[in-house]
Amino acid sequence: MLKIMKQSIFKIKENIALTDSIFKMVLLGDTSDLRTGQFVNIKLDGFFLRRPISVCDVDKKSLTIIYKIVGEGTEQMSKMTAGEKLDLLTGLGNGYDLTLAGKKNLLVGGGVGIPPLYKLAKDLKGNCTVVLGFNTATEIFYEDEFKALGANVIITTIDGTKGVKGLATDVLKDIDYDYFFACGPEPMLKAVYEQTKTSGQLSFEERMGCGFGACMGCTCKTITGYKRICVEGPVLVKEELVW
Amino acid sequence: MLKIMKQSIFKIKENIALTDSIFKMVLLGDTSDLRTGQFVNIKLDGFFLRRPISVCDVDKKSLTIIYKIVGEGTEQMSKMTAGEKLDLLTGLGNGYDLTLAGKKNLLVGGGVGIPPLYKLAKDLKGNCTVVLGFNTATEIFYEDEFKALGANVIITTIDGTKGVKGLATDVLKDIDYDYFFACGPEPMLKAVYEQTKTSGQLSFEERMGCGFGACMGCTCKTITGYKRICVEGPVLVKEELVW
Amino acid sequence: MVNAKADAGVYKNTKTRVKTDAVKLGKKTNSKLNTKVILCGVQLDNPIIPASGTFGYGYEFAEFYDINCLGSLSFKGTTREARFGNPTPRIAECESGMINAIGLQNPGIDAVINAELPKLREVFSKPIMANISGFSVEEYAYIAERLDEEEQVEWLEVNISCPNVRGGGMVFGTDSKAAVKVTKAIKAVTTKPVIVKLSPNVTDITEIAKAVEGAGADGVSLINTLIGMRIDLNTKQPIIANTMGGFSGPAVFPIALRMVYQVYEAVKIPIVGIGGVSRAEDVIEMMLAGATAVQIGTANLINPFASKEIVENLLNIMEKYKIKDLKEIIGGAH
Amino acid sequence: MVNAKADAGVYKNTKTRVKTDAVKLGKKTNSKLNTKVILCGVQLDNPIIPASGTFGYGYEFAEFYDINCLGSLSFKGTTREARFGNPTPRIAECESGMINAIGLQNPGIDAVINAELPKLREVFSKPIMANISGFSVEEYAYIAERLDEEEQVEWLEVNISCPNVRGGGMVFGTDSKAAVKVTKAIKAVTTKPVIVKLSPNVTDITEIAKAVEGAGADGVSLINTLIGMRIDLNTKQPIIANTMGGFSGPAVFPIALRMVYQVYEAVKIPIVGIGGVSRAEDVIEMMLAGATAVQIGTANLINPFASKEIVENLLNIMEKYKIKDLKEIIGGAH
Ligand SMILES: Cc1cc2nc3c(=O)[nH]c(=O)nc-3n(C[C@H](O)[C@H](O)[C@H](O)COP(=O)(O)OP(=O)(O)OC[C@H]3O[C@@H](n4cnc5c(N)ncnc54)[C@H](O)[C@@H]3O)c2cc1C
Numbered sequence A, B: 001m002l003k004i005m006k007q008s009i010f011k012i013k014e015n016i017a018l019t020d021s022i023f024k025m026v027l028l029g030d031t032s033d034l035r036t037g038q039f040v041n042i043k044l045d046g047f048f049l050r051r052p053i054s055v056c057d058v059d060k061k062s063l064t065i066i067y068k069i070v071g072e073g074t075e076q077m078s079k080m081t082a083g084e085k086l087d088l089l090t091g092l093g094n095g096y097d098l099t100l101a102g103k104k105n106l107l108v109g110g111g112v113g114i115p116p117l118y119k120l121a122k123d124l125k126g127n128c129t130v131v132l133g134f135n136t137a138t139e140i141f142y143e144d145e146f147k148a149l150g151a152n153v154i155i156t157t158i159d160g161t162k163g164v165k166g167l168a169t170d171v172l173k174d175i176d177y178d179y180f181f182a183c184g185p186e187p188m189l190k191a192v193y194e195q196t197k198t199s200g201q202l203s204f205e206e207r208m209g210c211g212f213g214a215c216m217g218c219t220c221k222t223i224t225g226y227k228r229i230c231v232e233g234p235v236l237v238k239e240e241l242v243w
Numbered sequence C, D: 001m002v003n004a005k006a007d008a009g010v011y012k013n014t015k016t017r018v019k020t021d022a023v024k025l026g027k028k029t030n031s032k033l034n035t036k037v038i039l040c041g042v043q044l045d046n047p048i049i050p051a052s053g054t055f056g057y058g059y060e061f062a063e064f065y066d067i068n069c070l071g072s073l074s075f076k077g078t079t080r081e082a083r084f085g086n087p088t089p090r091i092a093e094c095e096s097g098m099i100n101a102i103g104l105q106n107p108g109i110d111a112v113i114n115a116e117l118p119k120l121r122e123v124f125s126k127p128i129m130a131n132i133s134g135f136s137v138e139e140y141a142y143i144a145e146r147l148d149e150e151e152q153v154e155w156l157e158v159n160i161s162c163p164n165v166r167g168g169g170m171v172f173g174t175d176s177k178a179a180v181k182v183t184k185a186i187k188a189v190t191t192k193p194v195i196v197k198l199s200p201n202v203t204d205i206t207e208i209a210k211a212v213e214g215a216g217a218d219g220v221s222l223i224n225t226l227i228g229m230r231i232d233l234n235t236k237q238p239i240i241a242n243t244m245g246g247f248s249g250p251a252v253f254p255i256a257l258r259m260v261y262q263v264y265e266a267v268k269i270p271i272v273g274i275g276g277v278s279r280a281e282d283v284i285e286m287m288l289a290g291a292t293a294v295q296i297g298t299a300n301l302i303n304p305f306a307s308k309e310i311v312e313n314l315l316n317i318m319e320k321y322k323i324k325d326l327k328e329i330i331g332g333a334h
């Protein structure tokens, strides 16, 4: 796969809260080489390392990312306003391999694993079942957006305040699918790995030094060898995992 | 002398070039405790230590400073624009002791030693002779401002492109004065020290860790003991110098 | 005397960061949170201690705020005679830090006891940590003996790690045998707890820590400054008149934290964590690594209200990270 | 392949600074300026060398820009066998720096010679610095011998200072005797210049430098990473899976510069200056301290175009500070 990485400056078009702690930022800039399932690496003033964030949506002019405030970097991002600029490395990671997709695709997302699935559902023309797992009703975001794509959306909440009570993986057995894509916290990915009967692709996270393959900071073991989450990942196919 | 230091935020009202490398910045903020001959210590984004800059002028609402681009901090300052904010420590240093002033005061300034003399000339109601030394005509600033105070202004340039050709100290012998104030590069101060026959006050510079007396970074020896340029200085009286 | 206004927050970074969430929590701070710690048998209201050399003899800061909010303070390294210190420039700027080469400027032990401590007593009612330095074992012992009589002095912090003086200071801190000698000599003349301040400029700091523990030290404090240098591109010569100096500030925090962590596993005596601490979060990290108390150094120079702001923010940060009792997190990362 | 656009300048700081004046001078750069230096008898077009572990095996960066603008490059530390390295997380963020605990992940010497170097040769026509590591004297010698046959490899950079592996790496770099053994064993099997990479985690780096010089080293490179650590306040455990790691980036520059300065006074062999160098100004400082060539490490990770931008800016900075010939400033601050 041809590696196309760019460093360029993006301008914030909007930065709005979707929930208490989850924000959506639309950025204007050179989006020419951003693919579904890839990520960007964002330089923030006052922080040494860049912050990797998945591509949630992308068109000719704009890039949408959705991020959760988990520490100081994302907190600072949440306070930025339209017009401010950000330095991004774009075109990072392998992205989803759509040539492997099935006819009845299942997308399983948990928390901030959900954003990259949006562009994926779009690429699949909404022709998929999307299971979105949250802790509680107030944390739900992007339900309507997925529905607007025409996808069959199933919401789960752990406390049962909305949708099916339980984990995203609790509903899998009742769904008819022949391929899956999953992104979310590692325990969820593990459960998806264990409970899915078909092949599929899973998206991983790791602390990164560079995000473009230079430092070996993000390596994981797979049955096909050592892989860097930032180059040979973040998307790995189920069969190569060593769980 | 009561030490009154404050940390507060100032807003830039204007920031304009007086010459190629010398800028004037007017700041709005809490100016309540700024005295003639004192300095402020400025925090700049991306730099660890603050930058000490003399009070050039001050009134109830605004503080004027004049600074020369000598390194990256001052360069960054020169690119700031109206509306931007700066974090200042104010009320630093002893300032000039006007109770010691004479009837015929001489003010000698060289380069960016000139700014603090402006407020001093103002305090003296323009009733003084001011010698301003520059390298060349294009570097001259604040000549008119001093004249507007009613002061007797003598300009010297080393290359003779304006005013008297030579050093500021070259003209001292022809001036009638009974007390002096001097601020400028150390070689100039040394020459003033040697060539003046009366008492006077001289303003010094030193690399500073804190600017308010805590680190002992700026100490010099005087015949009355060790003095911190930032607390017992920057103004020292001629008789205590150990030159 | 001062209308202290701490608009700009605590500097963790050279850049003014957005304030942390915790500041908002401030109002509803839980009074059941406990910040008290016990250092060598002496209780501190909180573990925050301004570090030696960055807080003068304390009373100067009392003009900026009521310093009784601090747990304690460690005053400027004191020697037998008054010292001018090194020639200037003594200061150089670095990324997220600075270099100093003060060279132990201080008025000497007589003046400290007769002039500085009385002034400090007027404004400070907490236990004091006395930082002492010397050029010989005898000098260290002499100063310790003198300070042993000062009631408000609760701990002697023995600086065997000053990189800015020759023939003294750091030579004691990089050689276990010399460190042991100084420690024993001081223990012989004082009943106050002796905390030996260690140098980070060593291959294995645990070796020195174990040595001074063996010699009777009641605690160790670490780290002093790392040796650093900058060169002026205009003059093409070192910026510091003395060529090199002590490097401190947020830049050194990961090194300091690592050393506190290592020493915690090597000794049983309490550790005072020092090095780059600039905000309440750093204090917690230091304590998790093994520090019983934490000193704030360079941060005080950049922001004169740093120590006070850290004390104030500590409760918020404890709440944020669900810590009820600070004592209980000491060494928690092991 | 890449429309490389280096909008954001070189990061000296965690904050995106205003561009330096020098960039403007760029257009009228004086072609009479000389950036060539000679390192152990081999000429480099300029002293800029990406540091081992931050530039892969080089060819990856050739997708971002033409790496032939560089003086040389030092590839990822190579061992006899392929290594996975340490468990993740291997990376932690710090003020003006980072911690890594990669643990020498590399494909092993066979794969490096058969797969990596051929790929590098396709895109790089400059002399290469081969960075080698080992867990025993024999392993070091074996790898050196293998690389001795590689024509494009001009120097062997012997990493005796990796803090991230046990029972190898740094143990050789903190003990003069072990360092001497490794150096001698390698010198015995190669005719290429041997540059020994030193650890900063020592009491006296000049002692190790002198020892390896005595053992026949043709040069020394310094510094490798400092040992550092961070703790996660949420989990209250070390961030790095391996607890500690190697601390690098602009934060360590003053320490690296000081060590280069000290070693310059202690040995006669050339020095490769490393540690926190992030912009052309830092390169000049390193050379004034005594470095003949200068490596760029962590800066490449934050800004993939850092090394290229530093090369480009070097002429501007030379002009700004009135330097005609880089060779002539080596050690100029002494
Ligand atoms: C490929 C990839 C895609 C991602 N996509 C998204 C997304 O679309 N939306 C979203 O909200 N989050 C996403 N994350 C997680 C996101 O990178 C972290 O939440 C973010 O870096 C935290 O930064 P902070 O400064 O707020 O936290 P801090 O904890 O203060 O950060 C400290 C350091 O740890 C790193 N770090 C902390 N948590 C993580 C993490 N989970 N993964 C990797 N590095 C971490 C930071 O980058 C930084 O270097 C993604 C991570 C990866 C690796």
Ligand SMILES: Cc1cc2nc3c(=O)[nH]c(=O)nc-3n(C[C@H](O)[C@H](O)[C@H](O)COP(=O)(O)OP(=O)(O)OC[C@H]3O[C@@H](n4cnc5c(N)ncnc54)[C@H](O)[C@@H]3O)c2cc1C
Pocket (backbone or CB within 6 Å): B039, B049, B050, B051, B052, B053, B054, B055, B065, B066, B067, B068, B069, B070, B071, B072, B073, B074, B075, B112, B115, B116, B204, B205, B206, B207, B208, B234, C092, C093
């Ligand atoms: C009491 C006092 C009053 C001053 N008043 C003025 C003034 O009114 N106008 C003016 O133009 N300049 C004044 N200066 C000098 C001014 O502080 C420096 O020019 C400025 O700090 C340079 O910063 P920089 O980042 O551009 O330079 P850099 O060289 O990049 O700065 C690096 C470090 O060195 C310090 N430094 C560099 N030069 C000096 C210097 N001459 N004195 C003290 N520290 C220095 C900086 O503060 C910084 O910590 C004054 C200095 C002092 C001590």
Ligand SMILES: Cc1cc2nc3c(=O)[nH]c(=O)nc-3n(C[C@H](O)[C@H](O)[C@H](O)COP(=O)(O)O)c2cc1C
Pocket (backbone or CB within 6 Å): B209, B215, B216, C051, C052, C053, C054, C076, C077, C078, C100, C102, C104, C131, C159, C162, C197, C223, C224, C225, C246, C247, C248, C249, C250, C252, C274, C275, C276, C277, C295, C296, C297, C298, C299
């Ligand atoms: C200007 C200055 C002066 C110092 N003087 C002393 C001293 O006299 N005695 C001492 O033990 N440590 C001294 N130190 C070291 C500090 O107490 C502290 O150990 C070190 O700076 C690391 O902490 P920091 O990064 O928080 O500053 C000094 C540090 C600075 C910056």
Ligand SMILES: Cc1cc2nc3c(=O)[nH]c(=O)nc-3n(C[C@H](O)[C@H](O)[C@H](O)COP(=O)(O)O)c2cc1C
Pocket (backbone or CB within 6 Å): A209, A215, A216, D051, D052, D053, D054, D076, D077, D078, D100, D102, D104, D131, D159, D162, D197, D223, D224, D225, D246, D247, D248, D249, D250, D252, D274, D275, D276, D277, D295, D296, D297, D298, D299
């Ligand atoms: C991610 C990473 C991996 C490294 N791997 C190696 C290595 O394999 N061999 C080696 O000699 N040094 C290695 N180093 C050390 C660097 O080459 C360099 O000596 C050090 O990082 C200091 O320079 P810097 O501050 O410019 O990064 C590594 C550094 C980093 C950050």
Ligand code: FES
Pocket (backbone or CB within 6 Å): A207, A208, A209, A210, A211, A212, A213, A214, A215, A216, A217, A218, A219, A228, A229, A230, A231
């Ligand atoms: S983050 Fe550097 S190789 Fe993946």
Ligand code: FES
Pocket (backbone or CB within 6 Å): B207, B208, B209, B210, B211, B212, B213, B214, B215, B216, B217, B218, B219, B228, B229, B230, B231
């Ligand atoms: S600058 Fe710190 S005492 Fe003067």
